[in-house]
Amino acid sequence: MSIKPDMSKNYNINDIDDSEGSDEMDYDFDHTISYVDEKSPILGSQQQQQRNRKEKTSIPINDPSSSSGSSDEDTRKKQQYYQQKIALEQMKKNQFDWALFKRFCGIIKILFISPLIPVILVAFLFGVATSQTYVSKFTGILLSNVYMSFTTGDKSLFVSSLIKGFIFIGISAFMDALIKFVVSVMAWRWRKTLCLTLQDLYFTKNLYYKIIAFDDRIDNPDQRLTSDIDNFTTTLASVLSQCITGPMVVIYYTYLTWTTISWYAPLIVYGYFFLGYFANKLVMSPMVSINFLQDKLEGDFRYLHQRIRNFAESIALHNLSKDKQDGIELKDSPSSSNRPKKAKLHNYRYISDSQDSNLVEEEQAKKQFENLLNNKKRVIFWQFGLNTTSDLFTYLSPLINYMIIALPVFFLHTKAALLPSDVTVQSFNCIMLASGFSQYINVSTSISDLSGYISRIATMIDVCQMVANEQSFETKVEKESNINSNNNNHSKSTDIGTPSEKSNSSIVLNQGDFINLDDISYFTPRKHPLLSNITLTIKKGENLLIMGPSGSGKSSLIRVINGLWPFFHGSISKPQNDYLFFLPQQPYLIFGSLEEQVLYPYSKKTHRISRPDLRLLFSRLDLGYLLDREKAIRKGNSINDLTHNWLNSLSPGEQQLISIIRLFYHKPKFALMDESTSSIPQPLEERVYAIAKELGITVISVGHRVSLLNHHDKLLRFDKEKNWYLEQIKKDK
Numbered sequence: 001m002s003i004k005p006d007m008s009k010n011y012n013i014n015d016i017d018d019s020e021g022s023d024e025m026d027y028d029f030d031h032t033i034s035y036v037d038e039k040s041p042i043l044g045s046q047q048q049q050q051r052n053r054k055e056k057t058s059i060p061i062n063d064p065s066s067s068s069g070s071s072d073e074d075t076r077k078k079q080q081y082y083q084q085k086i087a088l089e090q091m092k093k094n095q096f097d098w099a100l101f102k103r104f105c106g107i108i109k110i111l112f113i114s115p116l117i118p119v120i121l122v123a124f125l126f127g128v129a130t131s132q133t134y135v136s137k138f139t140g141i142l143l144s145n146v147y148m149s150f151t152t153g154d155k156s157l158f159v160s161s162l163i164k165g166f167i168f169i170g171i172s173a174f175m176d177a178l179i180k181f182v183v184s185v186m187a188w189r190w191r192k193t194l195c196l197t198l199q200d201l202y203f204t205k206n207l208y209y210k211i212i213a214f215d216d217r218i219d220n221p222d223q224r225l226t227s228d229i230d231n232f233t234t235t236l237a238s239v240l241s242q243c244i245t246g247p248m249v250v251i252y253y254t255y256l257t258w259t260t261i262s263w264y265a266p267l268i269v270y271g272y273f274f275l276g277y278f279a280n281k282l283v284m285s286p287m288v289s290i291n292f293l294q295d296k297l298e299g300d301f302r303y304l305h306q307r308i309r310n311f312a313e314s315i316a317l318h319n320l321s322k323d324k325q326d327g328i329e330l331k332d333s334p335s336s337s338n339r340p341k342k343a344k345l346h347n348y349r350y351i352s353d354s355q356d357s358n359l360v361e362e363e364q365a366k367k368q369f370e371n372l373l374n375n376k377k378r379v380i381f382w383q384f385g386l387n388t389t390s391d392l393f394t395y396l397s398p399l400i401n402y403m404i405i406a407l408p409v410f411f412l413h414t415k416a417a418l419l420p421s422d423v424t425v426q427s428f429n430c431i432m433l434a435s436g437f438s439q440y441i442n443v444s445t446s447i448s449d450l451s452g453y454i455s456r457i458a459t460m461i462d463v464c465q466m467v468a469n470e471q472s473f474e475t476k477v478e479k480e481s482n483i484n485s486n487n488n489n490h491s492k493s494t495d496i497g498t499p500s501e502k503s504n505s506s507i508v509l510n511q512g513d514f515i516n517l518d519d520i521s522y523f524t525p526r527k528h529p530l531l532s533n534i535t536l537t538i539k540k541g542e543n544l545l546i547m548g549p550s551g552s553g554k555s556s557l558i559r560v561i562n563g564l565w566p567f568f569h570g571s572i573s574k575p576q577n578d579y580l581f582f583l584p585q586q587p588y589l590i591f592g593s594l595e596e597q598v599l600y601p602y603s604k605k606t607h608r609i610s611r612p613d614l615r616l617l618f619s620r621l622d623l624g625y626l627l628d629r630e631k632a633i634r635k636g637n638s639i640n641d642l643t644h645n646w647l648n649s650l651s652p653g654e655q656q657l658i659s660i661i662r663l664f665y666h667k668p669k670f671a672l673m674d675e676s677t678s679s680i681p682q683p684l685e686e687r688v689y690a691i692a693k694e695l696g697i698t699v700i701s702v703g704h705r706v707s708l709l710n711h712h713d714k715l716l717r718f719d720k721e722k723n724w725y726l727e728q729i730k731k732d733k
């Protein structure tokens with residue numbers, strides 16, 4: 001079956017040779033994938049496009065991706081090269097340095113965006129930490145008294161010290177629990193603030209779509225929004241509490257060691273701390289990038305398993321046939337018993353010897369898991385180094401304390417001897433001062449984790465802001481009434497509508513019942529030119545069908561018309577978006593009841609459909625049984641109202657029909673249907689178009705089925721040379 005339409009002729013559906021009985025148009029699907037120069041212009045003429053195509057196929061020689069041939073090995077190497085390049089660039093950016101500190105300050109600004117409660121919490125923490133530090137002083141004195149009561153045999157001193165001990169140590173323990181409680185509340189609040197702020201950003205101006213479709217700088221945005229923010233705020237709150245209690249202890253015990261020993265005592269402890277700090281920093285710096293990479297690998301690993309969950313059935317079906325093929329091959333091959341075991345064919349170790357055939361997904365998951373484990377090994381080794389230095393400094397600090405106390409007796413000879421109770425108080429004070437500092441050293445371990453989260457969260461904020469402010473991702477949208485009033489207010493030489501203006505992209509929201517494309521040339525987000533200079537008008541009541549080879553740009557034109565893709569030149573005049581409704585290729589069902597499916601993108605909060613109306617909508621497409629099924633499930637009380645998992649088991653056709661019911665409920669002036677009847681039988685497809693007509697919906701369809709021609713008035717046809725043809729469809733009664 002083939003169609004060779006002539007632009008000069010009207011197109012007649014009876015001209016189609018359907019002798020092969022196929023329902024699909026026979027296009028040449030040979031679509032070449034080329035490497036495009038980012039700056040390649042959109043070329044209008046065919047010759048220019050051909051020249052451009054030739055140029056596009058040249059690949060830089062020094063780039064590993066340029067290796068000739070297109071074997072799997074090459075593709076794998078290319079992917080590896082780019083992954084490593086990106087990971088290295090990211091790692092370079094995530095050093096523990098001033099830039100990271102500035103990014104941290106950016107996040108802090110968000111955390112304190114409504115400062116009252118966080119400031120109260122921090123002040124409260126400060127108050128509790130101060131009181132706890134003060135109360136801890138009595139522990140030292142009590143210890144000294146207990147020690148003295150043993151040496152002097154003073155029972156009353158022992159009893160009174162014990163009673164005071166219970167009170168003060170009890171208070172201290174309670175304050176410790178209070179600090180932990182405040183830290184948890186603070187982490188909870190910060191998570192709320194940061195996550196909501198980021199979500200606001202993520203959902204503004206379709207950013208969630210743009211950063212996934214147009215920008216590849218953010219891997220796993222879901223992980224950043226969920227676990228990274230949670231881990232970051234929890235770690236930050238605990239680091240903050242340590243940073244607050246630390247100085248309290250340091251300041252107070254600096255004073256006590258100075259007064260009970262001498263000026264050099266705090267000085268030596270300070271020197272010891274700085275030595276520890278620099279040793280830790282040395283180990284910490286590389287850990288930032290290693291932790292960053294670990295988070296990325298964890299996210300990728302989870303994402304792969306998520307995909308396996310989402311596509312479980314497709315994977316299982318594909319692999320049923322694969323198992324069969326493997327079976328035949330094994331049976332037919334005389335040398336099958338001599339085949340090397342699978343494990344030997346792979347470089348990595350996690351493939352079981354007993355398995356003859358592994359799923360591609362299994363291999364990928366295992367490969368990714370191996371990468372993750374390899375990096376985790378690095379994390380563990382560097383963590384070991386960090387723990388060794390920080391623990392060494394913590395554990396050695398009592399010895400330093402005793403050396404400080406021993407200085408006047410054994411080295412300076414300023415004192416002959418010390419009383420045991422004095423030694424107890426002095427060593428307690430030194431230990432407390434050192435513990436104040438060792439809190440900082442311990443903080444450094446948490447800071448290395450924190451830095452990874454800072455990088456990931458700050459990158460997400462930066463990229464979201466950059467994409468939000470990116471002018472090339474924005475299309476100028478104006479109301480026709482505004483343009484007219486501007487035209488009236490200005491002289492005829494006003495800018496609007498001048499050729500220079502027309503060469504840019506603009507969308508005008510008209511009051512009329514038509515969609516007009518004026519000299520539209522559009523391209524992919526990577527600037528790969530698609531179709532050029534399309535000019536056409538779609539009037540109300542005049543259905544348009546778009547056909548063409550796969551990847552030729554049919555869906556992209558729909559994206560351009562509804563304003564999702566700003567990658568075009570020329571101007572579009574269309575009714576405002578409330579009058580347009582888009583049905584994507586992949587039907588989208590939300591978590592919710594059938595009524596909520598139909599209401600979407602509205603919700604039950606603002607809209608409701610009465611039971612009889614809902615039944616009528618479903619019955620028109622023979623789907624009344626789904627409402628009965630839902631009713632039975634509700635009665636059985638076996639379903640969580642929010643997660644209607646049973647919807648996942650609907651057939652693709654049922655899913656398409658539900659989105660078509662959604663379209664009928666919303667009754668827009670224009671419907672943009674992207675292959676949205678491809679899974680339903682032809683008689684039902686006829687009914688869908690008949691109902692749309694009855695409801696006054698003008699349809700712009702994308703599709704491959706010849707039967708669609710029956711329901712449309714005009715055909716916009718693309719060919720593989722990037723030419724377009726607009727033809728009138730003649731319908732013979």
Ligand SMILES: Nc1ncnc2c1ncn2[C@@H]1O[C@H](COP(=O)(O)OP(=O)(O)OP(=O)(O)O)[C@@H](O)[C@H]1O
Pocket residue numbers: 213214524525526530548549550551552553554555556557
């Ligand atoms: N987000 C994107 N980034 C880069 N290229 C894209 C993106 N989306 C689509 N493309 C490319 O744009 C070209 C046109 O895609 P489009 O989805 O419009 O094809 P189509 O004609 O609708 O194909 P099909 O009939 O298979 O649905 C394809 O080569 C596709 O790979």
